[in-house]
Amino acid sequence: MFGFGVLKGMSVTLWNFILSYVYPKKGITTVQYPEQKKEVEERFRNFPFLVYEGAPDNMRCVACDICSKECPPKCIYIIPEKDAQGRVQKKPATFDIDYAICMNCGICEEVCPFDAIFMDHEYELAEYERLSSLLYHKEDLLKPVEHFAKIRPTDYGRIEATRAAKGVKGRAQPVAGAPPKPAETQQSPPATS
Amino acid sequence: MSDTAVHSQEPQLLEVSIGPQHPSTHGVFRMNVVLDGETIVKLKPVMGYLHRNHEQLAENMSYLASMPYTDRLDYICSMTNNFAYAMAVEKLAGIDVPERAQYIRVLMAELTRLINHTLLVGFLLNDLGAFFTPTLYAFREREKILDFFEATAGSRMMCNYFRFGGVKADLPAGGMEQVKEIVKNYSRFLDEFERLLTSNEILRSRCQNVGILSKELAVNASITGPILRASGVNYDIRKVDKYSIYDRFEFKVPLGKVGDVYDRYYVRILEMRESIKILQQLLKQMPEKGEILSAKGAAAAKSPRMWKPPAGDAYGRIESPKGELGFYLVSDGSPKPYRYHVRPPSFINITILEDMCLGQKVADAIVILGSVDIVLGEVDR
C-alpha cells in the first residue's frame, strides 16, 4: 500500500528529532565552532613551519633547497645566506612559503634530511589579502622545537631518538674558524632593531 | 520565442542549459538539454570547467609529487586514488608491498568505499528533492571515518597516505579500536538509512524503471563500477584481478537485474554491506606488527627527485568506488614520468548519459546523473 514506506522513513526522522532533545550527545553531531573546537589529531598536518632550538637564530634549516625542489606545487622559496666573502652559508637568508599555494601534502617534512621543517596544527588563517598576507616569511615560520614537541609528542620522541642516534645535536655546528663570526655580525643588526 | 514559433504547429522545443551553475550537477558540469515540454529529446554533456591538466603537471614532477595531486582527482575517495597510483608505480618499478601495509591499504580502500557510497546515496536523495536529511546523515557517519583518516594520515580528505611499496605511516595508537567501532556501528547505520529510504514509495517510484542501461550497452561503453553491476554484469576488479590481498576475503558481488536508478542505488547499499564483511574479516586477520614500507619504497619516498624507475610502461587499475580507476605510466628512466594518464571512471561512465536520459523527464535526468556518480575533479582533471 502506498504510504507505509513513507511512514517508516518518517519514523526515522522523528526519532532523530526526539533524540536531539533527549540525548544531545548522540542526537546532535555539530560542533559549535568558535566556542567549541574539535581537538585535532596528533598527525594532523596543516602548513609547514621551521624549527629552531633555543633562539630563533639557531635554526635547523641549512638551506639545502631539497624541500623547495620536492614541493609539488613549488610554494617554498629559499635563498641561502652568504657571508662577507660571498660564500654560501648553511642557513637561509630568505625562506618564504606561500600559504596560498601550499596544499598541505607534507612532502617537505618527509624529505627534509635535517628535521628542520614540520607540519603545523594551525588552521585558522583567514586573511583579507590573498597574496601578501599569506606569503609567510622566515620570521613568521620560525617556531621553537618545544612547539613541535607540544603538538606532536610521538613524532617528536621518534625524531629526537633518531637524531640522538645519528649524533646530531641541534643545528649542524659550523666549522670552527672564520665563518661563524661574520654570520653573527650579519645577524645582529636585525636582532637589535 | 518569436511570433512565428508561437503559431506554428511544430512541437516547440525548449533548449535549456543545465549547469555549469546549477544546484545538482555535482560541480561544474553542464548539460545542454533540448526539451519537448518536460521530456528530453537531446542531451549533450559539456565538461572541462575544472580542467587543470593534471596529466601534464604530473609529467613535470617526480613520481611521488603526483601523489598529493591524485587526492584531488576524486576528492571524496583520495585513498583509492592513491591506491591506484601506487599500484601503477609499483608495477612499473617492481616494488613489493609488505603484508601489514597491504592490510592497511585494503582497510583504507574499503572505508573509502563506505564513504563514497554513503555520500552518493545522500546526494542522490538530494537530487530527488529530499531536503538534505539523507545527506546529513551520510555526513554524520562519514565524519567518523574521516576522523580515523585524520588520525592515521594527517588529513581528512586529501590524505596523501600511500607510498610506493607501502603506506606513509602505521596506524596510530588506538587506531584499531577506532576502526572496530566504525565497523561495528556501520551496519546499524545502514539499517537506519534503509529504513529511511529503501521502502519509501516516492523514492521507489522515482527511481524504478528510470534511466535503464542495458547490459550490452554498459559493456560496450566501458562502464565500470556499481553502475555496470546494477545492469547485471558480474565484473568486479577486486575479484577479477585479485590485486593486493583481496583474494583472502570472502565477499560477494551484488548484481542488479534491471539496471535502472533504483538498482544502482540498491547495489551500492549492498556493496557497502559487503565492504563491512571485508572489513570484519580484515580486522581479524590483520597482523599486529610488521613493516609498512618496503626498503625499495622507502628509498623512493626519502628522495623522490633522485628515484628512477626502469624504462617501460605499466597500467595499474583498481576497483575504485566509482569504477575502474587506472593509471597508465610510461617511464623513460628519468625521475619524471614520461607519460602519465589517468583512466577516470566517472569520466567514462557519463559517456552513455544521453542514452539513459532520452525520453525521460528533466527531473529524471538529474537523478540519472546523480546515480552515475560523477565527481568533477575526476571528470575534468
Place this chain on the structure above:
Amino acid sequence: METSESIFVVIKKAILGFFHGFLPDWTVVIISILISVTAIVIFGPVTMMFLTWLERKVVGRIQNRYGPNRAGIFGLLQPIADGVKMLTKEDIVPRAADKVTHFLAPVIVVIPALLVFSVLPFGRGMAAVNLNVGLLFFLAVSTMSTIAIFMGSWGSRNKFSLLGGMRAVAQMVSYEIPMVMSVVPVILVTGSLSMVSIVEAQLGGKWFVLTPWGFFGAIVFFLCGVAEVNRTPFDLPEGESEIIAGFHTEYSGMKFALFYMAEFMSAFAIAGLTATLFFGGWDGPLLPSWLWFLVKSYAMIFIMIWFRGTLPRFRIDQLMGFAWKLLLPFALLNIFVAALWQMLPAPKNLIVSGIAEAVILVIVFFASRKDSPKKRTYVFAD
C-alpha cells in the same frame, strides 16, 4: 480563564468603546474593520517569520544539528536578521524581463495569502469576517496565487522559471479538484459553508477527524493542501535540484521575500483550515480557544516540516497521477461515505461507513497495485 479566553475580543471591544464615546457610528464601523485588517496584516508576516525560524529549527533537529541559534535566544531573532538582509539586498531585474509583470507578481501573490486569513476563525468569535460562504471564499481566493506565480515565471523570461510556472499551474489546478471534493463531506454534514458554523458543529470533541469519512477526508485534504502551497513532497514548481528555484529563480531581495512570505502564509492558512474543518477548529478543553487553534495549526505545520525533512520529491507525471488517480477517486467515494454517515441513525452509521471506507481502501489498494513500485531481488555473484 474567561479573560484569557476572549482577550482579543475584549481588547477590540474596549478600543471600539473608547472611540464610540466621541465618534459617530459609521467611523466606529470603519475602525472595527481597520482593527481586524491590522491584526491580520500583522499576524500574517509575523507568522511567516516565526515559521521560517521553526522550519529551520525543526529540520535542523531532524538532521542532528541545532538550526539557527546565534541571533538572539534560540536564534529567535534570525528571521529579523534575514528580513534586514532581504531588504538591503540588491533588487535585480533581468534585462529581458517583462518589467511590469515581473514587478507585479510578488505583490499580487501576497494578497490572496493575506485575504484567506480573514475567514479563518482563530478563536471563539474571532473570525475577522463571518462570511456565510467562507469556505468557498477561502478556496476561491487561495487559487488566485496561481496567477501571480505564473506572472512571475512568465515575466522573468527565464526557461527554468517558465518550467516552474508551467508546473505550478498544472499542479495547482489539478490539486484544486480533489481538495474541493474532500471538503464536500464537511459541507454535506454541517450543511453550511460558513467556517464558524463548521466549527460549531464539531464543538465538544465531536471532531470530524474522529469519524471514518473525516479521517480519510482530512488526509486527502491535507495532502492536497500541501500540494497547493508547493511544499515537499509536492514542491515541483520550485524543485531546486531540477529547475534551480522554479518560478522565483530571477527574484532577489524583497521581491523574493514576498514570494517566500506568501508561501509560508498559505502554508499556515492551509494548516489552519485543516484544523478548522476536521480537527474542531478552536474547540478544546481548558486552554483558551485561540490557543487551541494555534496548537492544532502548528501541529499541522509540524507535519509539513516533517514531510520536508524526510521525503524526496515526486515527478511531474507521478504528481498528476497521484492527484487524478488516487486522491480524486478517494475524495469522491468519501462523499458517498459521508452521505451514508449522515443518513443512517447514530450507532449504525459508524459501522456502515467504517465498512464502506474499508471497502474503498481495499479497492484503491488493488487498483493502485499495478502502479505501485515493486520489491526487487538481487543476485550475489562470486
Place this chain on the structure above:
Amino acid sequence: MNVEEIKNDLLKHVPGLELTVEGESFIVPKEKLLEAARFLKENEKYRMDYLSCVTGVDYLAQAARLGQPGQAAVGGQSELASGYLESVNHLYSMEKKHGPIVLKVRVPRSDPRMPSLVPLYRGAEYQEREAYDLLGIIYEGHPDLRRILMWDEFEGHPLRKDYVEEDQDIR
C-alpha cells in the same frame, strides 16, 4: 593466454597483419587496427568486449635516446623516425574475465590520423575525444570529434611534448 599465443592467433586470423611485439603489447599498423580489434572482440577464445583505457603518448625523436621501448619499431617505419604519436588501447574481457591485451598504434606526428575504435567500442568515445584534445591524434570515423576538456577556441595540444605554455617565461 600468453603473448606468443595471441600473436599467433592474430597473425592467423587477420590477414596481412604486420605485428610487432614489445613486452606485453602489440603494435599494429593503423590500417589493421579495427580488424585486429574486431577479431579480438568477436573471437570466442578472447571475447575482448571491454575497452578499458584509450590514451595517447607523444614520443619525440630524442625521447627514443633514453632507452625507449619504442626504438625497435622506429627502425622499421622510417616515417616515424622523427618522433611519433602512439595510441594505447587496453582491452579486457568482461565475459571471460581476462586481459589485458594492449594494442598500440603509431602514427607520424606530421599526420596523426588513425581509425577510431568507436564503431566497435562506445567506451572509446570520450577517451578518443580527450586524446584528440590533448594530444592531437585524429581519429577517423569518430562520430563527434571535438575538444572535450579544453575550450573550442583553444589552440595547440597541451600534452604534446613540444607544447609551449603561454606563460612559460613567467616564474
